[in-house]
Amino acid sequence: MKLVDFHCHLDLYPEFETLVAESERLGIFTLAVTTTPKAWARNNKLSSSTKYVRAALGLHPQLVAERWREIDLWERLLDETRYVGEVGLDAGPRYYSSMDRQTEVFRRILRRCADAGGKILSIHSVRAAPRVLDLIEEEVPKGRAKFVLHWFTGSGADARRAADLGCYFSVNSQMLTTDRGRALVSSLPIDRLLTETDGPFTSQGEAPARPRDVGQTVRQLAAARGLTVEDSAAVVLRNLKNLTA
Template sequence: MIDLHSHLDLYPDGLALAQEVNRRNEFTLVVTTSPRAYRATSRVFAGLRNIKVGLGLHPEVSVAKQGELDDLLAGIAKAPFIGEIGMDGSPRFRGSLSIQEPIFRAALSECGRHPGKVMSIHSRGAERRVVELLATTKHAGVPLLHWFSGALAELENAVRIGCWFSVGPAMLAGEKGRALIARMPLNRVLPETDGPFTSVGGKPLQPWDAWSVREPLAEIWGMPVADIGEQLRQNLHRLLRKPG
């Protein structure tokens, strides 16, 4: 089982849960909201070989955490994964776009000095601008767009510049999400949960719940469920084999 976008550090009793996740999942990417959170989470999850931690500065907390930008940039060289970074133009966070964009641009620029990083990227409400910035910094790394919800034209541009996509049960529950996924390249899609911020039946998704995307993906792409699982594993192996 695979989860390419989890906030495992933000679950209640995350360390105990992480032990189970490490047993059940072959790969889980834990994205963080700030460099400080990255350091703490990396220490707590050290030794759990199937859990990797991404260095991030989440756009939703950009105002509060902008003072950690230097720490973010200083850490990129050694961090194996980057995330969560990006921009959020939804009504609640639109007012901080003037702070978000310079942080995102600086992160992309620094990633460009250490190419090959897998970057888990937030783009809600700012899809067009995020894709534009990625198009001008193709050397920065491998952009993995988390829960992409932009327009079809923006998706086509993202595909054209080589973006990957992480999709979860919540995205697949909606008609728009399913329509977008149907247009994503099969060999550039990976599962995610975004837990604990997404739930089913009032219960937060657990990292192993990402694997439940196989059934709806099989329906969308007209493939057997077993073949979808194999394709997702192949995609992960190919992503991790990329330079850097």
């Protein structure tokens, strides 16, 4: 099966270079998201000669309180990539105090992507899905960018609104271990589903999940949607091709 890991923090593993090579050898389409634009150069260097690994230019909302000034660097680097992530908003208790700054930064990211055109964004939306969708509607004219909501935990109404806006959803194994998560994933449009690990922030057994472990998510997705494993993998691959077309 061809596998897709559309959100993985490869540069946060000690064996970063090994994992890039492994994804390439196994033919796993892997989106290497970054948490700061200062990480861009190394990620871009390691992925630029590969067929299956792509680097995304990020400024993680959980880091915005301390690193918001890096948005200037982010903007200067944007022309070097089609992929953006991890970006977005986090309204959880630890990060709520920086919501105004997060909103300012995310708004600038969306505006810049709209101006550039053709960007694909992997978006964090913890406890902030309605606000994320508001900003997308406000700042990005239809057709100017594409959006993938990573590890989406919003309500059913939020999910329907996101789907109406054309968003995709990348789901991981941990999402599919709870009844609520399975119910949410089962309700999402099947032609908008992608898979991810969000490694190293999820686990496979005792170890952090790595791109090759996304096969477990494919199997769980198959069970949740009543598909064969082969059809589940084929659906995700077809959705990736439509997203990146």
